[in-house]
Amino acid sequence: MDVVLLGSGAADGWPNPFCGCASCRDAAERGTVRGQTSALVDGTLLLDCGSGVPAQAVRLGHSLAAVRHVLVTHAHVDHLGPQALLFRSWTSAGPLDVVGPTSALDQCRDWIGPDDPVRLVPVSAGDDVVLGEHRVRVLPAAHRVMADGDAVLYDVTAPDGARLLWACDTGPWPDHWYAAVAGARYDLVLLEQTHGRRTGLGDGHLHLGTFGDVLARLRDVGAVDGRTLVRAIHLGHHNPSEPELTAALAPLGAAPGRDGERLAVPARAGRPAR
Numbered sequence: 001m002d003v004v005l006l007g008s009g010a011a012d013g014w015p016n017p018f019c020g021c022a023s024c025r026d027a028a029e030r031g032t033v034r035g036q037t038s039a040l041v042d043g044t045l046l047l048d049c050g051s052g053v054p055a056q057a058v059r060l061g062h063s064l065a066a067v068r069h070v071l072v073t074h075a076h077v078d079h080l081g082p083q084a085l086l087f088r089s090w091t092s093a094g095p096l097d098v099v100g101p102t103s104a105l106d107q108c109r110d111w112i113g114p115d116d117p118v119r120l121v122p123v124s125a126g127d128d129v130v131l132g133e134h135r136v137r138v139l140p141a142a143h144r145v146m147a148d149g150d151a152v153l154y155d156v157t158a159p160d161g162a163r164l165l166w167a168c169d170t171g172p173w174p175d176h177w178y179a180a181v182a183g184a185r186y187d188l189v190l191l192e193q194t195h196g197r198r199t200g201l202g203d204g205h206l207h208l209g210t211f212g213d214v215l216a217r218l219r220d221v222g223a224v225d226g227r228t229l230v231r232a233i234h235l236g237h238h239n240p241s242e243p244e245l246t247a248a249l250a251p252l253g254a255a256p257g258r259d260g261e262r263l264a265v266p267a268r269a270g271r272p273a274r
């Protein structure tokens, strides 16, 4: 499985363009710029497509021409910029599935022309779908746009058997949700960590403390083990400077994701290919 992070920042990016806080100034001085979080998997499957993501892809040197499936977690603008469907329609791009909760797909309809080869595939937590060569299990998210259940997470298995968890956006899971990922032994976990050292901003996102808690629970149930690559994504400006963030994540077995980072994720020996 070949994964490229097209963005690793929160909705507003990091640095936030309008902010002069120490964290934003430090990131700007280092030239560590993070756009809206998204990942391109095996060139064909796009995980979230916020309004800024297509331009981020181009600037990072990645084409979206081969994308056939877009998995949208929820309808927040940093995860779904449906205008991209119009821009795509001006090309000779082929068929496309847009997969996501019904409320997210509703945002797409006005951007699809009558002859566009775009299929909307509604999903909800618990669904298990095959998209081209990838298998996708849909998981619940502790996050909402307008109503409970209108945000989801994705568990993706590549043709070579490698398996990733896309957990963005979510707050801490209730205990009984972990049964859905018990024994998953993910090869790659991409888990949001929006708020850094800032607490008290609600339970729809994770901060460094709750990020550690969720990771510990994932280890308890065998979803994460010593061979799982873990990246913190959806990073916002309440995070400390890059070296401090890296140092805070290291003991948790995680590292901050970076825009443009390419993760070649080998499947584990003994895991069947799809």
Ligand SMILES: [Zn+2]
Pocket (backbone or CB within 6 Å): 010, 011, 076, 078, 079, 169, 234
């Ligand atoms: Zn978000």
Ligand SMILES: [Zn+2]
Pocket (backbone or CB within 6 Å): 074, 076, 143, 169
């Ligand atoms: Zn959100």
